[in-house]
Amino acid sequence: MARERTPQGVGSRAVHGGERQQRTSDALTVPIYQTSTYVFRDTQELIDFKEGRIDKGEYGRYGNPTIQAAERKVAALDHADDALLWASGMCAVTSTLLTMLRPGQHLITTADCYRRTRQFCDSVLQRLGIDVSVVPAAQPQAIEAAIQPTTRLVLSEAPTNPYLYVLDLEELAAIAQRHRLRTLVDSTFATPFNQNPLSFGIDLVMHSATKYLGGHNDLLAGVIVGKAPIIAALREAQGVLGGISDPHAAYLLIRGLKTFALRMQQHNANGMALATFLERHPRVRRVYYPGLPSHPCHGVAKRQMRGFGGVVSFEIDGSLEQTSSFIDALRLPYIAPSLGGVESLVEQPALMSYYELAPDERRDLGIGDNLVRYAAGIEDTDDLIADAEQALAAYC
Numbered sequence: 003m004a005r006e007r008t009p010q011g012v013g014s015r016a017v018h019g020g021e022r023q024q025r026t027s028d029a030l031t032v033p034i035y036q037t038s039t040y041v042f043r044d045t046q047e048l049i050d051f052k053e054g055r056i057d058k059g060e061y062g063r064y065g066n067p068t069i070q071a072a073e074r075k076v077a078a079l080d081h082a083d084d085a086l087l088w089a090s091g092m093c094a095v096t097s098t099l100l101t102m103l104r105p106g107q108h109l110i111t112t113a114d115c116y117r118r119t120r121q122f123c124d125s126v127l128q129r130l131g132i133d134v135s136v137v138p139a140a141q142p143q144a145i146e147a148a149i150q151p152t153t154r155l156v157l158s159e160a161p162t163n164p165y166l167y168v169l170d171l172e173e174l175a176a177i178a179q180r181h182r183l184r185t186l187v188d189s190t191f192a193t194p195f196n197q198n199p200l201s202f203g204i205d206l207v208m209h210s211a212t213k214y215l216g217g218h219n220d221l222l223a224g225v226i227v228g229k230a231p232i233i234a235a236l237r238e239a240q241g242v243l244g245g246i247s248d249p250h251a252a253y254l255l256i257r258g259l260k261t262f263a264l265r266m267q268q269h270n271a272n273g274m275a276l277a278t279f280l281e282r283h284p285r286v287r288r289v290y291y292p293g294l295p296s297h298p299c300h301g302v303a304k305r306q307m308r309g310f311g312g313v314v315s316f317e318i319d320g321s322l323e324q325t326s327s328f329i330d331a332l333r334l335p336y337i338a339p340s341l342g343g344v345e346s347l348v349e350q351p352a353l354m355s356y357y358e359l360a361p362d363e364r365r366d367l368g369i370g371d372n373l374v375r376y377a378a379g380i381e382d383t384d385d386l387i388a389d390a391e392q393a394l395a396a397y398c
């Protein structure tokens with residue numbers, strides 16, 4: 003029998019959380035249970051299972067021990083009762099919204115969010131007869147003003163993508179309680195290292211585990227954390243909707259999380275250093291980083307977050323082409339979508355996530371031609387700064 007301990011710190015929870023009750027052949031690491039189904043010894047065992055007298059695996063879409071270990075670990079990180087892993091962050095968001103909302107009901111969501119989430123709300127939800135209001139990011143008063151008798155759920159990122167606006171989660175929870183609404187916060191950019199929305203009274207937290215939780219740019223997964231009854235209802239729905247993760251991705255997530263606390267310290271340090279350097283540079287017009295006093299949400303971020311992450315958005319002094327020339331001059335970060343992995347990644351949102359939109363459509367969504375989103379990895383801070391410095395001197 004494994005010795006149970008209660009590790010308190012985030013680093014200890016990242017290493018040990020969710021794993022101690024499970025040992026196969028005395029192996030230290032959680033095995034990859036690569037199976038699609040589970041066997042019953044005889045019909046009596048099947049009946050005992052159906053009657054709830056024993057707990058065991060039934061079929062891969064309803065559970066897997068490797069996935070369950072990953073879920074327990076993320077739940078431990080967010081001080082949550084339970085967590086539910088999905089095939090991707092998008093799968094987690096879309097399946098949760100589909101499960102929680104009915105035709106005729108109303109969702110409030112905020113501007114400046116991951117484009118695919120917004121697309122899902124604008125297209126699929128509206129087609130299903132679910133009304134959606136989009137209000138400005140990080141403005142609790144705007145959320146309260148948009149509430150209708152049919153409103154059921156508020157969805158917001160905190161911080162938002164790409165401008166890193168930080169909604170006051172305590173205020174959101176108070177509004178939701180007054181109006182009997184549910185709240186879902188996409189905390190992908192913060193991670194449980196920097197922010198625990200549940201502790202402010204938020205009902206459900208979503209992370210794209212593809213990002214900092216996995217941390218190595220080698221897996222896709224999403225996770226929803228929250229109270230046991232609501233996660234149990236989502237688990238039921240997942241068995242029907244089918245967007246499960248797979249045991250190999252779950253193993254990679256468990257392995258990636260072992261170094262979560264160490265990685266996050268370096269992401270935070272690199273994000274802060276890069277933002278500070280860029281803000282002082284004459285060829286940079288504006289920097290968006292919640293750790294900087296110049297960010298409109300700095301006050302909320304300081305109260306609510308323990309660190310500000312590795313993503314820094316900024317506007318280059320120049321055109322679309324000049325901004326591309328700056329990006330091409332960078333030598334350390336790869337040009338790629340995504341964030342939160344050990345390798346730094348950089349993108350020009352106008353040409354990455356918003357490429358097919360006309361320039362005025364992009365501008366309406368607040369995406370300028372000269373916007374850069376830099377997702378600092380865990381490389382040495384001085385190397386990232388020196389690289390940014392040479393690229394800022396070189397672009398034309």
Ligand SMILES: Cc1ncc(COP(=O)(O)O)c(C=O)c1O
Nearest residue numbers: 090091092116163190210212223
């Ligand atoms: C804030 C945010 N939420 C959700 C997602 C979707 O996650 P995934 O790519 O794992 O589906 C992303 C992806 O970039 C994101 O940045």
